[in-house]
Amino acid sequence: MKIGIIGSGTMGSGIAQVAATSGCNVKLYDTNQDALDKAERALEKILARLIEKGRIDNDEKHRIQSNITYVNSLKDLKDSDLTIEAIVENLDIKKKVFSELEGYVSQQCIIASNTSSLSIASIAASLQRPERCIGIHFFNPAPLMKLVEVIPAVQTSDSVLDETVKIISDWKKTVAIAKDTPGFIVNRVARPFYGESLRIYEEGIADFATIDWSLKTVGGFRMGPFELMDFIGNDVNYTVTETVFEAFYYDARYKPSFTQKRLSEAGYLGRKSGKGYYQYDESGKPIGVLNGTSSAVEKSLAEQIFDRVLVMLINEAADALFLNIASAEDIDNAMTKGVNYPKGLLAWADEKGIDWCVDEMDKLYNEYHEDRYRCSPLLRRMKRQSKTFF
């Protein structure tokens, strides 16, 4: 199978590695020669490390490398069966590239975008044959993260969806099919992990380190929300939140936080700038926490923090199911395989009990009277009918 990848940055080069490892013939295109050279050098390093770890041998390394050709003309992608675009997140630029690409490729070629925040319908609208357009959303780093969200637009044909799911599954990825709505599954359902933790901090209930400790120790999350925001970058994470908030017509549930906005404005971006919610040494190791240090935490406080963040995540996942964004299985797979949550949120809801979920949401709503804390109608209906998700 011939794959064309547009953009050889973080995502494009990772996707190229995934496709080449599965035996596809990949053409990786970028307008910037430095970006192409960098991608080629980075792959050499990654594969050398995989040899050191005993995961692949030298022949396999050469096979993967020889499956990728680095090209600097879009026309070179003309034989592709599937193209995946991973260039700058700008609708006008993407549309321009897509309409030019359509002039080179065959009628059957599937044209996909790896966009995180633009609607697939708006990108598809740039094509003469929009039914061949689909979203294929990888997670960073693409070779390591198992999840790929596949997003059919309103224009996408069923056969293009089926074929895309088959190709991505052949690349040994877990596919979650998502509706073409802001944030798809993961970037929508994960919002409270950050937003509710920031709110807990802003209310003065606990400091950053205490909230992180609670979610890791009581909840089993690999990283706390503040560690994770520092890792992702406060600028990047804030922009995703703001984009999702605007795209949902300012639904209070996705409201961004001033705390994060100020940190971002101050240049406290996280690990990459040496300072965020934590301070970091040159190797990126945390050496202190902003605004105080964490003291011993009472178990009841840690549980209270964890329960509040968890129920908000469950409510978001339940509402995504209620609005048919994806199936229950795909919503749970998305969170465990896209962002390494210790459990699927709907399975977690079953474990905690649907009654508990509704009662906790109602407690928050009664306390604050904010729309942010409205309980999903699906949870309420399930409580009435004594149902579970699985």
Ligand code: NAI
């Ligand atoms: P990046 O900045 O690392 O790479 C973008 C590459 O595209 C650069 O090498 C640039 O030279 C090239 N480029 C820009 N305009 C071009 C054009 N007109 N034609 C050809 N090449 C062009 O960006 P990154 O992070 O890889 O993101 C790419 C896309 O993937 C964006 O749509 C982003 O939203 C999406 N995405 C990013 C994720 C991430 O964690 N970085 C995760 C999932 C999706």
